[in-house]
Amino acid sequence: MENRHAVTDRDVVKHLIKRLARIDASDGWRADLNPAQRAALDYLSRANRFSRQPSHLASYLGSTRGTVSQTLKSLAAKGYVEAVTPGSDKRTIAYQLTESGRKLATTSDLLSESLDQLSAGSLRDIATQLRHVLGAAIHTNRQKPFGLCKDCTYFQPKNGNGHCRLLNEELGVFERDQICHEQLPRSAGASATSA
Amino acid sequence: MENRHAVTDRDVVKHLIKRLARIDASDGWRADLNPAQRAALDYLSRANRFSRQPSHLASYLGSTRGTVSQTLKSLAAKGYVEAVTPGSDKRTIAYQLTESGRKLATTSDLLSESLDQLSAGSLRDIATQLRHVLGAAIHTNRQKPFGLCKDCTYFQPKNGNGHCRLLNEELGVFERDQICHEQLPRSAGASATSA
DNA sequence: CGATATAGAAGCGAGTCGAAACTATTGCAA
DNA sequence: TTGCAATAGTTTCGACTCGCTTCTATATCG
Numbered sequence: 003m004e005n006r007h008a009v010t011d012r013d014v015v016k017h018l019i020k021r022l023a024r025i026d027a028s029d030g031w032r033a034d035l036n037p038a039q040r041a042a043l044d045y046l047s048r049a050n051r052f053s054r055q056p057s058h059l060a061s062y063l064g065s066t067r068g069t070v071s072q073t074l075k076s077l078a079a080k081g082y083v084e085a086v087t088p089g090s091d092k093r094t095i096a097y098q099l100t101e102s103g104r105k106l107a108t109t110s111d112l113l114s115e116s117l118d119q120l121s122a123g124s125l126r127d128i129a130t131q132l133r134h135v136l137g138a139a140i141h142t143n144r145q146k147p148f149g150l151c152k153d154c155t156y157f158q159p160k161n162g163n164g165h166c167r168l169l170n171e172e173l174g175v176f177e178r179d180q181i182c183h184e185q186l187p188r189s190a191g192a193s194a195t196s197a
Numbered sequence: 198m199e200n201r202h203a204v205t206d207r208d209v210v211k212h213l214i215k216r217l218a219r220i221d222a223s224d225g226w227r228a229d230l231n232p233a234q235r236a237a238l239d240y241l242s243r244a245n246r247f248s249r250q251p252s253h254l255a256s257y258l259g260s261t262r263g264t265v266s267q268t269l270k271s272l273a274a275k276g277y278v279e280a281v282t283p284g285s286d287k288r289t290i291a292y293q294l295t296e297s298g299r300k301l302a303t304t305s306d307l308l309s310e311s312l313d314q315l316s317a318g319s320l321r322d323i324a325t326q327l328r329h330v331l332g333a334a335i336h337t338n339r340q341k342p343f344g345l346c347k348d349c350t351y352f353q354p355k356n357g358n359g360h361c362r363l364l365n366e367e368l369g370v371f372e373r374d375q376i377c378h379e380q381l382p383r384s385a386g387a388s389a390t391s392a
Numbered sequence: 393c394g395a396t397a398t399a400g401a402a403g404c405g406a407g408t409c410g411a412a413a414c415t416a417t418t419g420c421a422a
Numbered sequence: 423t424t425g426c427a428a429t430a431g432t433t434t435c436g437a438c439t440c441g442c443t444t445c446t447a448t449a450t451c452g
């Protein structure tokens with residue numbers, strides 16, 4: 003009623019996210035990486051052993067196999083990742099961080115520093131709200147959630163560790179907090195095998 | 198205490214923002230634009246008449262004059278923006294949207310659609326929280342806020358319209374909701390002329 | 393078997409990116 | 423007034439992203 007040109011909360015949020023992402027991207031040129039390489043490094047540092055193939059990264063980034071293939075190649079040339087050939091399926095290849103890659107992936111970035119200036123309560127609130135946004139975006143875009151192993155329908159506590167009922171694999175403690183391309187959020191409508 | 202590998206809220210928020218930005222970027226290839234061109238188009242659609250020069254866009258994006266110069270050139274080649282030469286200072290140039298550019302800038306994107314699935318209350322909460330995050334990031338990165346004209350220290354209501362006390366210019370109604378490279382948030386520590 | 397699907401990679405062309413060099417102005421100061 | 427540093431924009435460079443198409447190997451299913 004006040005004026006026809008008023009900015010809606012939706013647009014405010016949209017611009018806030020986009021601007022934040024832009025600033026973070028411009029910060030992504032630290033060291034000798036670019037934002038895409040940094041994203042790949044970051045993904046590999048969080049992905050569990052079932053989720054480290056080029057196609058998984060492409061799916062996570064909403065990109066293509068061809069594109070991430072090149073990004074991983076340049077990361078390998080710089081010595082931050084290395085290819086490992088897994089077992090059964092000879093078409094696949096997996097990438098893992100090298101020691102220097104691991105070190106680089108854990109260095110703090112601008113976004114972390116900015117977020118550190120907020121209170122614990124604020125962070126928890128933002129996390130809750132943004133989860134809804136990301137959930138909506140993922141649903142709209144028909145993407146996979148790539149959530150944490152421990153929040154998965156197929157995750158089953160076992161002794162101190164865990165067990166994946168989908169892949170029928172034993173899981174170490176640290177793997178509970180890694181992301182998985184097969185993850186199906188427990189809270190969501192879990193209609194079993196679709197993945 | 199529960200486990201040493203637990204993911205902090207800070208990292209959750211960081212990953213949520215980054216993933217959201219990635220998905221939005223992959224969506225930014227609609228029409229015949231790429232994400233950078235889309236960002237430039239979006240900026241120009243919201244910038245007031247004092248803020249449409251390449252250097253302003255570079256500052257907003259945390260990029261360089263050289264880079265945005267090329268982006269604007271390709272946007273001009275596609276007919277979405279056109280250069281206009283302003284008055285006094287012959288070094289400067291300003292870009293404005295063409296009719297087709299304006300049309301393209303107002304088409305809804307993935308992020309808008311996702312946000313539309315949230316309640317008004319949620320959107321208002323997220324906006325409040327993200328403003329803090331962006332504020333911190335801008336401060337850390339020593340960037341300008343690029344806030345709305347009406348939220349500026351130099352903004353003065355005048356009749357139904359407004360007046361800028363910094364540039365000593367009259368402002369139309371619609372200009373109150375545009376972003377300005379000179380904006381100094383009213384709430385922040387406004388120590389006058391620094392800009 | 394063979395058809396088809398899938399994983400990864402290579403090549404293409406447009407374009408981004410920071411960095412540095414370059415041009416044209418402007419403003420300031422000796 | 424002349425000189426010179428600061429500023430705005432552009433150009434060029436090399437590395438790289440990106441979607442796209444094609445290619446090669448393997449898998450899978452009928």
